[in-house]
Amino acid sequence: MVQYVGVENMVRLIGSVGIESYLIGLAGYIEDDFRRWASFEKAPRVASHSADGVIELMPTSDGASYAFKYVNGHPKNTRSGLQTVTAFGVLSDVETGYPRLLSEMTLTTALRTAATSAVAARHLARKDAATMAIIGLGSQSEFQAFAFKALLGIRKLRVFDIDPLATAKFLANLGQHDFEIEVAASAQEVVLGADIITTVTADKLNATILSDNMIGAGVHINAVGGDCPGKTELQSDILLRADVFVEFPEQTRIEGEIQQMAADFPVTELWRVIMGEAAGRRGRDQITIFDSVGFATEDFSALRYLRDQVVGTDYFDEIDLLTEPEDPRNLFGLLGQTGPFPRSIPGIR
Amino acid sequence: MVQYVGVENMVRLIGSVGIESYLIGLAGYIEDDFRRWASFEKAPRVASHSADGVIELMPTSDGASYAFKYVNGHPKNTRSGLQTVTAFGVLSDVETGYPRLLSEMTLTTALRTAATSAVAARHLARKDAATMAIIGLGSQSEFQAFAFKALLGIRKLRVFDIDPLATAKFLANLGQHDFEIEVAASAQEVVLGADIITTVTADKLNATILSDNMIGAGVHINAVGGDCPGKTELQSDILLRADVFVEFPEQTRIEGEIQQMAADFPVTELWRVIMGEAAGRRGRDQITIFDSVGFATEDFSALRYLRDQVVGTDYFDEIDLLTEPEDPRNLFGLLGQTGPFPRSIPGIR
Numbered sequence: 001m002v003q004y005v006g007v008e009n010m011v012r013l014i015g016s017v018g019i020e021s022y023l024i025g026l027a028g029y030i031e032d033d034f035r036r037w038a039s040f041e042k043a044p045r046v047a048s049h050s051a052d053g054v055i056e057l058m059p060t061s062d063g064a065s066y067a068f069k070y071v072n073g074h075p076k077n078t079r080s081g082l083q084t085v086t087a088f089g090v091l092s093d094v095e096t097g098y099p100r101l102l103s104e105m106t107l108t109t110a111l112r113t114a115a116t117s118a119v120a121a122r123h124l125a126r127k128d129a130a131t132m133a134i135i136g137l138g139s140q141s142e143f144q145a146f147a148f149k150a151l152l153g154i155r156k157l158r159v160f161d162i163d164p165l166a167t168a169k170f171l172a173n174l175g176q177h178d179f180e181i182e183v184a185a186s187a188q189e190v191v192l193g194a195d196i197i198t199t200v201t202a203d204k205l206n207a208t209i210l211s212d213n214m215i216g217a218g219v220h221i222n223a224v225g226g227d228c229p230g231k232t233e234l235q236s237d238i239l240l241r242a243d244v245f246v247e248f249p250e251q252t253r254i255e256g257e258i259q260q261m262a263a264d265f266p267v268t269e270l271w272r273v274i275m276g277e278a279a280g281r282r283g284r285d286q287i288t289i290f291d292s293v294g295f296a297t298e299d300f301s302a303l304r305y306l307r308d309q310v311v312g313t314d315y316f317d318e319i320d321l322l323t324e325p326e327d328p329r330n331l332f333g334l335l336g337q338t339g340p341f342p343r344s345i346p347g348i349r
Numbered sequence: 350m351v352q353y354v355g356v357e358n359m360v361r362l363i364g365s366v367g368i369e370s371y372l373i374g375l376a377g378y379i380e381d382d383f384r385r386w387a388s389f390e391k392a393p394r395v396a397s398h399s400a401d402g403v404i405e406l407m408p409t410s411d412g413a414s415y416a417f418k419y420v421n422g423h424p425k426n427t428r429s430g431l432q433t434v435t436a437f438g439v440l441s442d443v444e445t446g447y448p449r450l451l452s453e454m455t456l457t458t459a460l461r462t463a464a465t466s467a468v469a470a471r472h473l474a475r476k477d478a479a480t481m482a483i484i485g486l487g488s489q490s491e492f493q494a495f496a497f498k499a500l501l502g503i504r505k506l507r508v509f510d511i512d513p514l515a516t517a518k519f520l521a522n523l524g525q526h527d528f529e530i531e532v533a534a535s536a537q538e539v540v541l542g543a544d545i546i547t548t549v550t551a552d553k554l555n556a557t558i559l560s561d562n563m564i565g566a567g568v569h570i571n572a573v574g575g576d577c578p579g580k581t582e583l584q585s586d587i588l589l590r591a592d593v594f595v596e597f598p599e600q601t602r603i604e605g606e607i608q609q610m611a612a613d614f615p616v617t618e619l620w621r622v623i624m625g626e627a628a629g630r631r632g633r634d635q636i637t638i639f640d641s642v643g644f645a646t647e648d649f650s651a652l653r654y655l656r657d658q659v660v661g662t663d664y665f666d667e668i669d670l671l672t673e674p675e676d677p678r679n680l681f682g683l684l685g686q687t688g689p690f691p692r693s694i695p696g697i698r
Contacts, residue, residue, distance in 0.1 A: 006670060007670070007671065007673075011684060015686075019686070046395050046408060050410070050412065050444075052443075052444055052445075052446075055408075055415050055446050059395060059397060059404075063399065068406060068419070070417070072447065074444075074445055078678060081677060082445055082447065083680070086446065086448075088671070090419065094397075094399045094401075095399075095423075096401075096402075096423055096431055097403070097422065097435065098421070099435075099437065104670055104672065106680065107680065110680055110681075138678045140680075142680075142681035143680075164694055167694050168690050171691045172691065173682060175689070176686075176688040177686070319355055319668070320355035320357050321453055322356065322435045322437070322453065323435065323456060328433070328488075329427065329487045329488050330518050330522070331432070331455065332488070332491035334360055335360055335363055335456075337522070338522050339525040340524070341517050341521040342520045345513055345517060345520065
């Protein structure tokens with residue numbers, strides 16, 4: 001049988017652990033896996049593009065476990081009450097090829113994206129960062145807020161969305177969770193006094209959410225929303241003034257903010273910073289950017305964490321995704337149409 | 350909710366429809382999809398190789414539906430009571446990117462492989478073919494037998510496996526299903542008088558299951574077992590005497606029997622034969638080979654057929670693989686930690 005964690009069990013699990021504890025544990029797995037970056041099989045995602053969106057498969061393996069995520073991105077979906085992004089994933093044993101865990105990954109992707117942002121910010125933001133601006137109050141925004149609170153102690157939020165309903169949703173979701181939230185009337189206003197700026201808008205077109213004149217010295221920009229070809233949030237001038245950190249350069253140059261830049265635009269891989277092989281923040285006035293697009297190893301970490309979290313709990317079901325014949329070569333026998341075994345096997349003389 | 354067809358429901362469904370009817374229906378879908386070959390997005394499978402086997406993802410899309418299959422191949426698995434091959438798959442709507450159907454595909458792969466073999470043989474074997482030899486009586490063998498009976502009326506089987514237990518299993522499985530079965534003592538013997546030869550052995554190494562002197566004029570060879578790099582069953586001399594038909598040449602040249610041949614070895618695509626654009630069998634003495642490796646469109650067809658088969662039945666479950674928030678932008682709201690909505694949204698003056 002294969003373990004299955006559906007949405008209901010995922011919600012129960014997060015409720016039981018607590019979202020901040022869950023994010024802290026998940027961030028630990030993500031950071032551990034960044035530390036053994038070389039042991040992962042890495043490839044750009046396998047994308048199937050259509051007029052309305054994209055369906056992607058994101059596989060990776062560390063030689064012991066194999067994971068892949070299925071994820072779609074369909075910006076028009078919200079018009080018909082559907083989500084822009086849904087996802088699920090599987091964790092398998094490399095030795096046997098057998099899937100062991102199937103899980104919802106819509107919530108899990110939101111959690112791992114936020115946890116990865118916070119891991120990066122721990123290495124890249126000023127140590128005394130106290131205020132974060134969030135531009136874009138869609139599905140991902142609350143998860144970013146909780147991750148930065150849980151991992152960096154950021155309680156002061158300045159937030160902006162062009163849609164007042166999104167703002168109201170954000171305030172309702174976070175109102176009773178010990179944040180200090182100020183709502184700004186524009187993107188220009190929201191960045192004032194912020195030590196960290198998180199951009200997490202959902203437009204598919206190239207947009208300028210942050211322009212160069214909005215960015216003061218010492219800021220860390222957590223650029224989450226620009227994550228596919230044609231979708232960026234930062235004016236390119238900002239990238240020229242800043243040091244840019246990425247997950248997997250081959251993928252980020254296609255999907256991230258740096259798709260606006262030349263193919264040899266200098267970037268630093270986050271895993272090198274975590275390992276101490278490359279500098280993160282070097283001084284108070286440096287502008288740092290985490291150009292986040294989401295990479296398969298983060299989903300691997302999230303599935304590995306989930307697998308370990310559900311051990312000994314009832315937060316999973318078992319499903320019959322795999323055949324389990326008594327004799328592995330007797331697949332047909334499962335159909336229950338087998339007669340008696342022959343006493344002897346006739347030759348063909 | 351996503352429809353889920355696990356192994357138990359698949360067994361019930363096949364039992365209800367009858368395996369021969371199921372194969373006939375499935376073959377119809379496979380042939381229909383071969384007829385609209387140009388409308389599919391086609392790519393070689395995405396493989397993750399390890400010391401003991403391979404895990405592959407096989408995606409395709411016709412612009413309306415998207416499908417992928419996860420399948421492993423681990424020859425050593427049988428030593429520990431596990432199957433060499435297990436699989437599952439998903440069918441999604443391209444317009445929304447939402448998965449609609451998740452299914453076991455171990456049984457389904459065996460069925461679609463056999464149905465595809467029979468579709469090819471209908472176009473390539475002599476019309477009066479009455480006897481099939483099967484070499485290799487593992488998991489796939491019974492499904493091949495049923496597909497050729499259902500689609501070509503082949504009742505006379507001559508069978509051989511080096512393992513008497515595999516032969517006993519085959520005889521028990523097929524004994525009460527109106528076949529005439531003769532067991533041969535060797536591969537040399539088994540091909541005598543056969544109009545169709547199906548090779549479906551499981552060795553990973555290059556093997557010579559059929560050598561040139563065993564193949565008489567007019568035979569159709571259904572070469573199923575050679576399906577990955579380093580795994581072939583036919584002596585290359587046979588390929589030089591025969592006309593070779595393939596699913597997707599780019600993949601077959603890597604995985605099929607023709608991996609032994611030069612990169613420009615002439616092959617004919619099966620879909621062209623089905624469409625009447627290329628000749629299949631041209632005469633009684635021609636030797637034809639279907640160099641089958643299994644292609645993503647066949648899994649697409651199998652999932653599409655399954656989706657249509659379960660409509661109005663109870664042969665599926667519904668699982669909560671996807672989040673379904675009332676407001677698609679309020680993913681966080683699913684966690685049940687939302688407070689009251691604010692009556693008005695404060696500005697930041």
